[in-house]
Amino acid sequence: MKKINVITLGCSKNTVDSEHLMAQLEAAGYTLSADDSRLNADVVVINTCGFIGDAKQESIELILEAVAAKEAGLIEQLFVIGCLSERYADELRNEIPEVDKYFGVKDWAAIVESLGGEHKKELETDRWVTTPSHYAYLKIAEGCNWLCGYCAIPLIRGKHTSVPMEQIEQEARKLAAKGVKELMVIAQDSTYYGIDLYGERRLAELLTRLCRIEGIEWIRLHYAYPAAFPEDVIEVMAREPKICKYLDIPFQHISDHMLSAMKRRHTKAEALELIKRLRSRIPNIALRTTLLVGYPGETEQDIKELEEFVREVKFDRLGVFPYSEEEGTYSAEHLTDDVPAEEKQRRADYIMKIQEQIALDNNLEREGRTMRVIVDSRQGDYYIARSEYDSPEVDQEILIPAHLRQLRRGCFYEARITGAENFDLYGEVIAPCGKRSSK
Numbered sequence: 131m132k133k134i135n136v137i138t139l140g141c142s143k144n145t146v147d148s149e150h151l152m153a154q155l156e157a158a159g160y161t162l163s164a165d166d167s168r169l170n171a172d173v174v175v176i177n178t179c180g181f182i183g184d185a186k187q188e189s190i191e192l193i194l195e196a197v198a199a200k201e202a203g204l205i206e207q208l209f210v211i212g213c214l215s216e217r218y219a220d221e222l223r224n225e226i227p228e229v230d231k232y233f234g235v236k237d238w239a240a241i242v243e244s245l246g247g248e249h250k251k252e253l254e255t256d257r258w259v260t261t262p263s264h265y266a267y268l269k270i271a272e273g274c275n276w277l278c279g280y281c282a283i284p285l286i287r288g289k290h291t292s293v294p295m296e297q298i299e300q301e302a303r304k305l306a307a308k309g310v311k312e313l314m315v316i317a318q319d320s321t322y323y324g325i326d327l328y329g330e331r332r333l334a335e336l337l338t339r340l341c342r343i344e345g346i347e348w349i350r351l352h353y354a355y356p357a358a359f360p361e362d363v364i365e366v367m368a369r370e371p372k373i374c375k376y377l378d379i380p381f382q383h384i385s386d387h388m389l390s391a392m393k394r395r396h397t398k399a400e401a402l403e404l405i406k407r408l409r410s411r412i413p414n415i416a417l418r419t420t421l422l423v424g425y426p427g428e429t430e431q432d433i434k435e436l437e438e439f440v441r442e443v444k445f446d447r448l449g450v451f452p453y454s455e456e457e458g459t460y461s462a463e464h465l466t467d468d469v470p471a472e473e474k475q476r477r478a479d480y481i482m483k484i485q486e487q488i489a490l491d492n493n494l495e496r497e498g499r500t501m502r503v504i505v506d507s508r509q510g511d512y513y514i515a516r517s518e519y520d521s522p523e524v525d526q527e528i529l530i531p532a533h534l535r536q537l538r539r540g541c542f543y544e545a546r547i548t549g550a551e552n553f554d555l556y557g558e559v560i561a562p563c564g565k566r567s568s569k
Contacts (some may be wrong), residue, residue: 135173264506292328
């Protein structure tokens with residue numbers, strides 16, 4: 131049996147793609163691994179990211195490293211898939227011909243067949259789980275229709291395409307049977323789910339169905355576009371105890387000048403009204419957002435408005451990214467990248483400095499509270515845990531001293547918060563949590 135190593139770069143959507151591919155390859159008779167440091171398998175498959183400059187560079191560097199391993203006899207075959215090869219296939223073939231084959235983001239059957247297997251439709255809801263075994267990402271749609279000025283995703287992934295509800299539910303049940311307790315529901319715009327299949331947004335119904343799956347304890351919603359946010363999604367989030375009081379909703383900016391330039395489909399007033407509605411209907415909801423600074427034409431007044439927005443809303447989680455011009459996008463073709471790189475970074479650092487104090491204040495308010503947490507891992511002297519207000523890999527953690535008692539990864543506990551820092555909490559376990567009913 132040949133050994134194959136699937137290495138995944140980029141976002142959680144790529145992770146899901148790789149896990150589906152690995153299930154097909156296992157059925158084809160391969161022995162699998164997903165170790166990004168292991169370049170000595172019979173076959174190496176690199177699932178690339180092509181979203182922004184830094185991600186592209188990381189992908190290219192890994193491809194070149196794998197080529198060197200192949201030339202040294204450590205790898206028999208090297209395949210490159212994913213966003214980078216979807217977007218730059220011809221250039222990559224010319225520049226790095228040592229790769230055996232390049233595939234795009236929708237060529238999964240061709241990949242399996244190139245490796246001597248048969249792509250089996252009956253396995254389309256099967257997956258390896260490369261994340262810690264108690265949580266998994268659940269991709270409910272592909273692509274995007276919004277065409278924001280800076281974003282290359284529609285160029286790479288195409289238009290929004292929803293996965294049929296029955297297929298998603300079957301996949302979630304299989305994940306639960308593997309021991310997954312927490313689902314991160316993801317899409318480029320999760321709230322757009324269903325329009326192409328059913329003629330209307332059906333995310334609320336999908337979430338309700340996922341809540342009925344035995345074994346799933348937490349359901350977390352990521353990447354919700356702010357425009358036309360569905361009212362029934364707010365209702366189901368408020369009603370269903372399994373749905374984490376957490377929402378990842380990328381606003382990107384707040385001044386009407388910038389929102390218009392970015393081709394976002396909402397105004398400042400609409401964004402503020404949505405935040406007010408979410409917090410009034412879902413008490414204690416944790417809001418995560420991302421912001422983009424240094425977009426062409428951004429002024430000091432725009433940054434001042436953004437600062438006021440961050441100070442006023444007090445997001446629980448926030449990331450700030452400097453604008454990166456991506457060829458083929460509206461901004462690259464029609465606007466001038468007129469903010470110097472150093473100024474972009476200064477603006478990002480300035481907003482994040484404000485967020486640091488907000489995060490600390492939010493965390494200090496949690497001292498003394500008891501929270502339901504799940505244990506992800508043990509690192510040194512601490513167990514690493516999270517509350518429903520934190521998603522893995524991107525949000526803060528709760529550090530629990532390991533010498534006090536033995537805890538099990540993937541299990542829920544009641545923990546009292548004993549200390550706070552800017553982006554982490556400290557706690558102690560009081561008791562294990564009982565299993566939550568699916569009813």
